[in-house]
Amino acid sequence: MAAISSDNHGLRLVVRYAVLTLIAAIFIFPLVFMVMSSFKPDLQLLRDTSSFRAFLPVGDLSLDNYRDAFTRAPVATFVFNSVLVTGLTVLLSLLFCSLAAFSFVFLNWTGRSVLLSVILATLIVPFETIAIPLLLLVSKLPWIGLDGFQIGWLNSYRVQIIPWIADGLTIFLFVQYFKDLPKELIEASRVEGASWWQIYRKVVMPLSGPVLATAAILKFLVMYNQYLWPLIVVQQESYRPVMVGLQYFFQLDTAWGEIMAYLTVITVPVLAFYLVLQRAFIASIASTGVKG
Amino acid sequence: MATVKLRGIRKSYGPVEVIKGVDIDINDGEFVVFVGPSGCGKSTLLRMIAGLEDITRGTLEIDGKRVNDLEPSKRGIAMVFQTYAIFPHMSVRENVAFGLTINGVGKAEKEAKVAEAARILQMEHLLDRRPSALSGGQRQRVAIGRAIVRDPKVFLFDEPLSNLDAALRMDMRMEIGKLHQDLGASMIYVTHDQVEAMTLADRIVVLKDGQVMQAGAPMDLYHEPANLFVAGFLGAPSMNFMDVRVSEVTESNVTVSNGALDPVAVPRKGRDFTPGQQATLGVRPQYLSPAETGRGMLHGRVALTERLGSETVLDITLKDGSKLIAALGEDRILAPGTEVNLNFDPGQAHVFPEQR
Numbered sequence: 001m002a003a004i005s006s007d008n009h010g011l012r013l014v015v016r017y018a019v020l021t022l023i024a025a026i027f028i029f030p031l032v033f034m035v036m037s038s039f040k041p042d043l044q045l046l047r048d049t050s051s052f053r054a055f056l057p058v059g060d061l062s063l064d065n066y067r068d069a070f071t072r073a074p075v076a077t078f079v080f081n082s083v084l085v086t087g088l089t090v091l092l093s094l095l096f097c098s099l100a101a102f103s104f105v106f107l108n109w110t111g112r113s114v115l116l117s118v119i120l121a122t123l124i125v126p127f128e129t130i131a132i133p134l135l136l137l138v139s140k141l142p143w144i145g146l147d148g149f150q151i152g153w154l155n156s157y158r159v160q161i162i163p164w165i166a167d168g169l170t171i172f173l174f175v176q177y178f179k180d181l182p183k184e185l186i187e188a189s190r191v192e193g194a195s196w197w198q199i200y201r202k203v204v205m206p207l208s209g210p211v212l213a214t215a216a217i218l219k220f221l222v223m224y225n226q227y228l229w230p231l232i233v234v235q236q237e238s239y240r241p242v243m244v245g246l247q248y249f250f251q252l253d254t255a256w257g258e259i260m261a262y263l264t265v266i267t268v269p270v271l272a273f274y275l276v277l278q279r280a281f282i283a284s285i286a287s288t289g290v291k292g
Numbered sequence: 293m294a295t296v297k298l299r300g301i302r303k304s305y306g307p308v309e310v311i312k313g314v315d316i317d318i319n320d321g322e323f324v325v326f327v328g329p330s331g332c333g334k335s336t337l338l339r340m341i342a343g344l345e346d347i348t349r350g351t352l353e354i355d356g357k358r359v360n361d362l363e364p365s366k367r368g369i370a371m372v373f374q375t376y377a378i379f380p381h382m383s384v385r386e387n388v389a390f391g392l393t394i395n396g397v398g399k400a401e402k403e404a405k406v407a408e409a410a411r412i413l414q415m416e417h418l419l420d421r422r423p424s425a426l427s428g429g430q431r432q433r434v435a436i437g438r439a440i441v442r443d444p445k446v447f448l449f450d451e452p453l454s455n456l457d458a459a460l461r462m463d464m465r466m467e468i469g470k471l472h473q474d475l476g477a478s479m480i481y482v483t484h485d486q487v488e489a490m491t492l493a494d495r496i497v498v499l500k501d502g503q504v505m506q507a508g509a510p511m512d513l514y515h516e517p518a519n520l521f522v523a524g525f526l527g528a529p530s531m532n533f534m535d536v537r538v539s540e541v542t543e544s545n546v547t548v549s550n551g552a553l554d555p556v557a558v559p560r561k562g563r564d565f566t567p568g569q570q571a572t573l574g575v576r577p578q579y580l581s582p583a584e585t586g587r588g589m590l591h592g593r594v595a596l597t598e599r600l601g602s603e604t605v606l607d608i609t610l611k612d613g614s615k616l617i618a619a620l621g622e623d624r625i626l627a628p629g630t631e632v633n634l635n636f637d638p639g640q641a642h643v644f645p646e647q648r
Contacts, residue, residue, distance in 0.1 A: 185377050191369065192390050202394075
């Protein structure tokens with residue numbers, strides 16, 4: 001009996017790992033294809049797509065595509081812009097959305113539940129519907145910067161950052177997480193004499209690692225993948241992010257090898273960011289799963 | 293150390309009133325226990341004293357000063373929560389010193405106070421641990437330590453032992469009692485456990501439905517309960533109640549009886565009765581004993597025998613079908629089915645005009 005059951009167990013394990021490997025392969029093959037193709041000349045690249053060679057480092061391999069991509073477009077500038085805009089937006093978003101959620105959950109003020117409902121309702125509004133009104137708005141907003149007073153935010157970093165700082169989803173994530181924190185911790189802090197700011201900084205935030213990681217990664221992906229918004233508000237090359245930069249490679253002669261090289265380069269920050277936060281991210285997804 | 297005065301304290305959530313006018317005076321250095329069943333408002337009352345709940349009406353004074361509108365931290369109180377409420381991301385030392393850190397107390401003073409609290413609670417060896425590496429009892433000790441270092445006028449305890457297992461609960465109960473002796477501070481302690489109330493309190497306040505049922509020294513409440521609720525709430529096993537009919541009322545006594553109880557004259561303790569009325573007779577299980585001679589006052593049959601070692605608890609079905617618990621000496625073991633006639637000292641019995 002014992003032997004049979006252990007055989008069963010082994011078989012189940014094999015099947016489970018086979019299925020998991022298959023799923024992992026489905027997800028990783030496009031990435032492998034992208035990286036491999038980035039080293040191949042266009043002709044070979046297109047020929048290889050009909051066979052398994054597309055996923056293998058075979059044939060005429062070189063770094064030419066990378067060299068050409070960097071010549072065709074200011075890739076470093078695009079990556080810098082995207083990392084700067086994304087990084088700042090993520091940081092500011094975590095700060096402001098968590099403060100908003102803190103106020104919704106822990107402070108007692110009239111109308112907070114109504115306002116929270118309104119904020120949550122914005123989750124169902126697609127960005128495309130507000131893109132044009134938002135464009136009209138930011139084109140008329142004033143700004144005082146290093147170069148003095150001016151009207152209009154177009155062609156800047158701020159126009160890519162500020163409208164994206166506060167969003168319903170991030171606030172919602174924080175609200176849900178804060179609601180699950182034991183309220184006695186907050187009450188004990190109040191009895192001990194902590195101000196609301198101290199409670200936020202010394203008690204709530206240090207306990208919010210999982211939600212900070214989740215919110216950061218979701219925000220990072222949204223921001224790094226920005227396309228429509230920067231396309232309409234940024235005409236100057238020096239402020240352009242990576243996704244808009246992709247257009248440079250889709251002109252008269254589509255250079256597939258260079259596109260693959262470009263994509264490989266711009267994927268690196270995403271992977272780096274994910275790897276840093278991976279543990280916290282998985283933990284938070286897993287814990288929300290358990291709570292159902 | 294300070295006095296606490298509650299005057300006409302009321303609390304409403306919308307149209308629902310949960311605290312219905314409470315007046316309590318707590319003396320300097322007194323250990324007062326609020327006890328009552330769940331939902332009686334005892335925790336709400338404590339939280340109102342702490343400042344975690346608003347006071348709808350009435351006046352709360354601590355140390356002679358009205359504190360209704362003061363922030364919790366300005367009231368001179370420290371609170372220990374049922375769930376300990378210690379910060380999981382800080383070491384024990386940081387937890388205990390939290391209030392001092394927040395209030396900008398100097399490093400030397402802070403360390404001295406933490407060391408003193410750790411000494412009192414015998415947890416010097418735990419100071420650098422994280423809460424996750426502590427047992428329930430140790431965590432509660434940390435919470436108490438955090439209260440001690442603030443040197444509060446009044447300690448507030450909100451069911452601090454409810455999350456501990458039975459053995460630990462007894463240890464911690466004794467420690468809290470000892471802490472009160474050592475510090476001599478005023479303490480208000482909320483529990484639903486009447487054993488904690490009886491053992492710890494200088495004075496017990498029994499609450500029900502947001503009202504004070506009776507307040508007084510533990511043994512006074514035990515021996516002279518003001519009403520049916522207090523009589524039934526304090527004491528284990530709880531007091532036996534029998535539906536009886538009043539046959540005679542004199543200056544000092546009232547004579548009652550029912551189908552299983554021969555007429556007996558019980559002190560009426562100033563309560564008003566009229567002959568013929570229905571009333572409730574209360575006798576504690578410890579005051580019942582099998583009749584050695586004669587036919588006894590109460591007649592029934594043993595339904596169940598529980599041997600607890602120190603005593604034997606008999607579950608008795610009386611002649612009229614009602615149930616009765618008798619707690620006898622350890623060797624008084626009667627087999628189920630045995631007919632019993634029981635006696636009790638009428639001086640230890642209580643008659644209440646209200647019915648169950």
